[in-house]
Amino acid sequence: MILDFYQGILEYIRQNFIYLHPGYTILNTVVFGIILGICILLIIKMFKYIKKDPAELMIPLIPFIFFGSSVRALVDNNIYPLTYILVTPGIYVLTGLMAIITLLFAVFIERKTNFDYRYIIFTLGAVLCIPNILFMSPINLVATLQVVGVWAIVSSIFVLLRNKWSLLSNRFNLSVLMAHLFDASSTYIAVDYYGYYEQHVLPSALTALFGTALVMFPLKIVVILGALYIIDTYIEDRTIANMLKLAIFILGLAPGLRNFLSLIMGT
Secondary structure, X not given: OHHHHHHHHHHHHHHHOOOOOOOOOHXXXXXXXXXXXXXXXXXXXXXXXXXXXXXXXXXXXXXXXXHHHHHHHHHHOOOOOOOHHHOOOHHHHHHHHHHHHHHXXXXXXXXXXXXXXXXXXHHHHHHHHHHHHHOOOOOXXXXXXXXXXXXXXXXXXXXXXXXXXXXXXXXXXHHHHHHHHHHHHHHHHHHHHHOOOOOOHHHHHHHHHHOOHHHHHXXXXXXXXXXXXXHHHHOOOHHHHHHHHHHXXXXXXXXXXXXXXXXXXXX
């Protein structure tokens, strides 16, 4: 009886949280959000302990973000096997743990040698990405140019505004917004032109309501600018503020890259 109860719980978790099929529900979105929030709090404590600014990691962590996103894209295109460790949340847990271990290792090396820890993180992350890159050919150049072109056009508006708008004069803030605009661009092109569909709950509902994934652009702009304004206005602790911005940056770039890579390899 007890065994059946535990098996039922494990099956429920497997079906709703560790799934081998695409799609999000309100339940798992909320649960993943809570788990993410707890992880961010723990990571903030880690940054305070090692005395590093999370903003310094925006560029060094890009290879790790690319690694996780490219693995998901290779699974989407049946190049890598469909296994628990390579889908949500497995691949993001794996990538996150590797990034944290690499960060701590890099800080340790820096303290022993004075070699900049950011270069160590970026280099190790880049090496990690090499096998994924080798499996990515052929690439659809038309889809690539479509996504990059739309992203460049929309992003240029905010790049031009950066000297006239104090919120965007901060390079970190502008990068966070541009990461989410890349996500919006990849979603728009994939959904409206290549028959893909949005997986997340709110964007999916809005896309269905308006009949186009163009709705992702105003949604991203309003939400991200609002979040950045709140962080800059009300959070005085630099480590907390920059960790929140780094988390938002990753939450934009990671799915954006996954969508982009899945599209250009699968069309």
